[in-house]
Amino acid sequence: MNIRQPNILVYSPNQAEEYANYIRKKGFSSVMVATTRDEAEKLLLGTEVILGWKFPTELLSSSAAATVKWYQSTGAGVDDLVADSSIPDLLILTRIVDQFGGYISEYVFTYLLYLVKDVARISQAQLEHRWDPFIADSLAGKTIGVAGMGSIGTEIVRKARAFEMKVFGLSKSGVNSEIVDKHFFSDQWPEFVKDLDYLVLTLPLTMSTYHIVNRELLLSMKPGAIIVNVGRGALMNENDLVTVLKTGHLGAAVLDVFETEPLPVEHPLYSIPNVYITPHLSGPSTADGVCDFFAENLNRYMAGQPLAGVVDWKRGY
Numbered sequence: 001m002n003i004r005q006p007n008i009l010v011y012s013p014n015q016a017e018e019y020a021n022y023i024r025k026k027g028f029s030s031v032m033v034a035t036t037r038d039e040a041e042k043l044l045l046g047t048e049v050i051l052g053w054k055f056p057t058e059l060l061s062s063s064a065a066a067t068v069k070w071y072q073s074t075g076a077g078v079d080d081l082v083a084d085s086s087i088p089d090l091l092i093l094t095r096i097v098d099q100f101g102g103y104i105s106e107y108v109f110t111y112l113l114y115l116v117k118d119v120a121r122i123s124q125a126q127l128e129h130r131w132d133p134f135i136a137d138s139l140a141g142k143t144i145g146v147a148g149m150g151s152i153g154t155e156i157v158r159k160a161r162a163f164e165m166k167v168f169g170l171s172k173s174g175v176n177s178e179i180v181d182k183h184f185f186s187d188q189w190p191e192f193v194k195d196l197d198y199l200v201l202t203l204p205l206t207m208s209t210y211h212i213v214n215r216e217l218l219l220s221m222k223p224g225a226i227i228v229n230v231g232r233g234a235l236m237n238e239n240d241l242v243t244v245l246k247t248g249h250l251g252a253a254v255l256d257v258f259e260t261e262p263l264p265v266e267h268p269l270y271s272i273p274n275v276y277i278t279p280h281l282s283g284p285s286t287a288d289g290v291c292d293f294f295a296e297n298l299n300r301y302m303a304g305q306p307l308a309g310v311v312d313w314k315r316g317y
Contacts, residue, residue, distance in 0.1 A: 003302045003303070004302070005028055005029065005030050005302065006030070006048035006049045006069075006298075006301070006302070007030045007032070007046055007047050007048050007049070007067075008023065008028060008030060008031045008032065008047070008048070008049045008050075008051065008298075009032050009033075009034060009040065009043055009044065009047040009049070009050045009051070009052075010023065010031060010032065010033050010034070010050075010051045010052070011033075011034045011035070011040050011050060011051070011052035011053070011054075011055050012035065012052065012053045012054070012074065013035055013036075013053075013054060014035075015053070015074075015287060016033045016034060016035050017033055018287045019051060019074070019287055019290065019291055020032075020033045022287055022288060022290075022291035023051070023291055023294065023295065026291065026295040026298075028295070028298060032047070037056040037059070040055065040056060040059060041056075041059055041062075041064060044059060044062070044064040044065050044068070045064045045066075045067065046067055047065075047067060047068055048067055048068065048069050048070070049068075049069065049070045049071075049072065049298070049301070050068060050070070050071045050072065051072045051074060051290075051294055052071060052072070052073065052074065053073065053074040053075060053285075054080070055071070055081075057080060057081055057084040057086075057087060058084070058086065060081075060084070060086075060087045060088070060091065061084075061086040061087055061088065068091065069091065069092060070091070070092040070093075070094070070301060070307070071091060071092070071093050071094070072094045072095075072294050072297060072309075073093070073094065073095045073096065074096065074285050074290045075095065075096055075285050076095050076096050076097065076099075076100055076152075076204075076283065077095070077204065077205065077232060078093060078095045078204075078311055078316075078317065079204065079205040079206070079232060079234075079316070081093060081311075082206070082311065082313060082316045082317075089313045092307065092310065093310070093311040093313065094297060094307050094308065094309040094310050094311060095309045095311055095317070096285065096289075096290060096293055096309060097150070097151055097308060097309040098151045098308075099285075099289050099290075099293065100151070100152055100283035101151050101152045101154065101155030101156075102155060103282060103283050103284060104152050104155070104156070104202070104230050104282045104283040105152070105155040105156045105158075105159045106159075107230060107256065107278075107281075107282035107283075108156055108159075108200055108228055108230060108254075108282075109159055109163070111228065111254040111276060112139060112144075112198060112226070112228075113139070115226060115251070115252055116136065116137045116138065116139055116142075117136045117137070118134070118136055118137075121134070139160075139163040139164070139165055140163060140164040140165065141164065141165070141166065142165050142166070142197040142198065143165065143166040143167075143168060143195055143196050143197050143198070144156075144160050144165050144166070144167055144168070144196065144197065144198040144199075144200065145167075145168040145169070145170065145192055145193060145196040145198065145199045145200065146160075146167065146168070146169050146170070146180070146200050146202060147169075147170045147171075147192070147199065147200065147201050147202065147203050147231075148170070148171065148201065148202035148203035148204070148231060149169050149170070149171040149175050149176040149177070149179075149180075149183075150175070150176075150202065152202045152230070152283070153169065153171075153176070153200075153202045154176050154179060156200055156202065157169065157176075157179050157180060158179075166181050167179075167180045167181050168180055168181060168182045168183070168184065168192060168195075168196065169182075169183050169184070170183070170184045170185070170186065170188070170189070170192045171183070171185070171186070172185065172186045172208075186208065189212065189217055190217065190220050193217060193220060193221045193225075194220055194221065194222065195222065196221060196222070196225055197222075197224075197225060197226065198225070198226050198227075198228065199221065199225065199226070199227045199228070200227075200228045200230065201213065201227070201228065201229045201230065201231040201235050201236070202230055202231045203231045203232070203235055204231070204232065204316060204317035205231070205232035205234050205235060205316075206315070206316035206317065207316070209232075209235055210234055210235070211234065211235070211236065211237040211240075212235055212236075213227070213229075213235055213236040213237065213240075213241070214236075214237045214240045215237065215240035215243060215244055218240065218241065218244040218249070218250065219244060219249060221249075221250070223249055224250070224251040225250055225251060226250065226251045226252045226253070226254070227241075227250060227252075227253050227254070228253075228254040228255075229253075229254070229255050229256065229257055230256050230257065230282045230283065231257060232257055233257040233258035233259040233260070233261065234259045235257075238258070238259055238267075238269065241253060241269075242268050242269060242272070245272050245274065245275065246272065250274070251274065252274040252275070252276065253269075253272075253274070253275050253276070254276045254278075255269065255275065255276065255277055255278070256278045256279075256280055256281065256282040257280055258280075261279075261280055262279065263277065263279075293308070293309075296308070297309070
């Protein structure tokens with residue numbers, strides 16, 4: 001017996017056709033493509049499922065969206081959708097899970113090793129044709145704190161164990177607390193950060209995590225500590241971060257996400273020597289990875305089975 005396929009709208013400013021082609025190859029035929037708001041609005045009526053990135057959220061509360069039952073994000077972040085209170089909470093919202101841990105953990109340890117081994121000093125000596133022997137430090141025995149203990153955070157913990165680090169974790173629910181040396185809850189931030197050599201942020205952006213890292217918290221970290229943000233840009237108050245960095249209190253900041261992206265060219269973070277800026281590349285949403293996940297969820301959807309990556313609208317992730 002043939003199972004009815006839903007009408008699918010793929011929305012992405014840059015990759016819509018690429019995603020759509022992958023989905024069609026998976027055997028789904030009713031696939032439409034939109035790259036602009038106007039295109040999406042024209043195709044929305046009759047659409048049942050949306051695969052989207054940076055979708056114009058106001059359309060989801062319009063009469064044209066009456067047939068939409070499920071929205072699948074192409075990424076892990078859904079804060080733009082959750083923040084729009086006009087979207088009907090009966091809409092099923094899912095995000096990509098269990099795909100970014102490997103990429104993001106490699107990104108984190110690329111920079112931790114770069115810093116602890118002082119690769120910049122080694123590279124400069126080579127450029128200057130200068131022999132500069134020194135004893136580099138080690139990650140072994142250092143304390144890393146992972147804020148956010150989902151699939152990304154747990155992979156960072158796993159790799160930290162390989163480097164013989166002491167590992168602290170922070171989460172709202174206590175999930176995966178058994179894999180860290182010490183677990184903290186979301187009302188224990190000052191205690192969590194005070195002994196860390198490295199703080200890694202992998203949290204989702206919600207009302208309770210917005211600007212959770214501020215001047216007071218940064219100053220409560222020990223001198224020379226390093227902060228890495230691979231979560232969401234607005235987890236940190238960037239003005240406070242700039243202020244604290246300029247005091248010399250922190251050893252470095254590694255930043256892959258920002259409140260405004262692209263980061264404006266005049267932003268002061270660009271000019272601070274111990275800041276490392278990357279253009280939101282730590283956890284790429286590859287077309288094959290996204291569409292494999294989506295196709296599996298489509299099969300579950302058509303079979304009436306629970307979907308993977310379902311977002312709790314109240315919790316925000």
